[in-house]
Amino acid sequence: MQCTIKPLWPHQFWWGFFLALEKDKKICYNTDMQNINTNQQVETASLKKSRKKIVVIIILLLLSFVGIIALVAMILFPFVRILSGAAQTTVSPKYAVIEEAIKVSNNVDYISPSIAFDDSFASAAISWDQDNDNGDAAIFLRSSNDGKIWSDWYETILFYKNNQTRYGEILFFPASSRYIQVKAAPDEHAPKDITIQKITINIFPETKIPLTAKIINSLAGKFKIIQALAQTAGTDVKIIPRAEWGANEDWRFCTSWDASKDTCAAKSPDPKWLPEIYPVKKFIIHHTAGDSHNKIDPKEAIRNVYRWHAIIIEGGWGDIGYNYIIDQQGNIYEGRFGGDGVQSGHTFNGPYCKRIGTAGQDATPCGVSKGDVEIGYQMNAGTVGIAVLGNFNTEVANEKVKAAIAKLINLKSQTAQINTNDTADWNVPIKVKSPDGMEPGIVESAIRDSGALLTGKNLSFDFDFTDPAKPLAVIHGLPTIISHRDVDRTSCPGDNFYPQLEEIRRLAINPTTEYEAKFESSTLPAAMYVSKADSGEIKIRNTGSRSWLKADVDLRIFDNGRKPSLFKDGPWNDPAGKFSFAEAEVKPQELASFKVPLLAPQYAGMYKHEFALFKTTDNTEIFGSAFDREMRVDETHQGEFVSSSLRAAVKTVWRPTMKLTFKNTGFATWSKNTVLEIYDPTGTPGAFKSKTQNGYTASKLGATIKSGENAVFTLKLTPPQTPGTYKQIFKLKDGDKEIWLGRSEVSIMTRVDK
Structure with missing residues (x-):
């Protein structure tokens, strides 16, 4: 082979x-x-x-x-407009009108019949006319998909008012609703009789999503991780642009709307709502209210809000009234066109009408040509309006929402170069329309009168007429981050969210998790004596992702309201202490120990300490580290009243013996020169006299009393000769130092009979 x-x-x-x-x-x-x-x-x-x-x-x-x-x-999915929802079919709102005049009073609410719609909806908005300015009616809506089982009542936020007409903010309801009801009640702040009429309910039919879009959305859900990486690339704050949530930019130029064709009938070359740019001074947080658990697509919800503001309210503003919107997943959406500083329409105070020669204000249309002065407070100027899709009257803001708000404010405050901890005066422009030739003094008087209508939580303000053509309302003491209710008469952004504002303010300082901390324990004394020194140890856990070195972090102590501490001791390096921890390094989840020396102030009382950790590199507060403690400061000479042997009633002819017992609860020993003084309520010597009486002094101790011992004063008394009920007020004094007896007044009442 x-x-x-x-x-x-x-x-x-x-x-x-x-x-x-x-x-x-x-x-x-x-x-x-x-x-x-x-x-x-x-x-x-x-x-x-x-x-x-x-x-x-x-x-x-x-x-x-x-x-x-x-x-x-899928990576490019968020940036492809057809996949973002912009190409979804938009359905025009449908409406129903209740024409009858309805009177609501303190004892009578109004509930409408159920109103049925052919189209299913998950959002609706309402407007109404009101005949006077006796406060504003509280308007509630609820929905049903069968007319039998109803959702909760949701209060509409009074979003805007112009003369007689009020507009509520859009509300969100359970999906596939087909019925709606209206409830009207008087203003709880000023419950007066109110007549309302022409209640207009606008529903926004649910968007019809094409089958192809449903398939694409289903596929997109399988690539959430990839999407998230793509969206956050390059920045920790991803703001979804208007094009991605489907803003129809033609609406900004629309001057006439054809409702029958659901399209713009006429456009102008310039935007209907011309942009005005102001330096950013405040961030105002809102909620949209309604059902927090509805299944409406956030982009569809924002498009509905956009339509309500841009097309319907007051004939259409031409754009959405918020600068930013945040959904329940913490996604941030661009709102009003124009960028940072553009004046939006989220917070209103006015316009108000001052009728010259008449008392008070009136809600009927203002006639400047007739001599009226129209006044509006431009609280949208210099503010960033942030609305959260949700109802914080029924829910609490979740961590994603709080983090999104804080990160957005942190970013925009840096851009605007403002301090989120600031409470500086806020100059609010006042827009005034007055008849030609009206004397400036009359206009100024009208503006001052209108100040009574400025409403908000603890709102303190005055006026600045330095430039008569540009008057200002100067609002005092408001933080940089506030809520809608701080500047207007509203419950927005909800009773559950309002207490979370302080957390938002702190989180906005440091919205990342690199530096975070949590108070763990304290051995600081609960009480100290005046001018005496003491100390304790505070332990704080590092809950962030970065290790701390001694040079990185310090503990600072303040008096209530972040004022300089009254407990500053000699070893303090700074009025706030700036204490370093004992450890060489504190890694994530480890404890930092701070030794804190204290020197009590010279006056007794209750004091509140505020503690917080700060990064030494930029003096910013570490998120989550703040906590407070109350401490009692006692006098060294301190006691308490134990008993009195004097009867509740005596006769004028009696000479009763009274034994008064006091306990030394203080730090110092009472000297034998300690005396008992007796006063009556007018500040004169007491009406009961003792044999040893000398002015106010009724008796002298005669022996030293150590801490914990009792002092007994024995007096032979002569009652006053006029029958009646007498009050005796007791004080103890050791030399020129009054002994604190634990309360502002120690006294007994005695009746004197013939």
């Missing part, structure tokens, strides 16, 4: 090359025909197997290619 190296045939070479088969093959020739046939059969079987492998590999390559295309599509 002879063996040689035989080259492959062309077809064999091609298959072999594609599959990385051998480049050549050894074939042994044998004159035996049986061996030749066997080799041919083996070769044929090998080729069949190779072809099957090729088919499998080609299929796998095609599937991989399709997968890569799908992966790229």
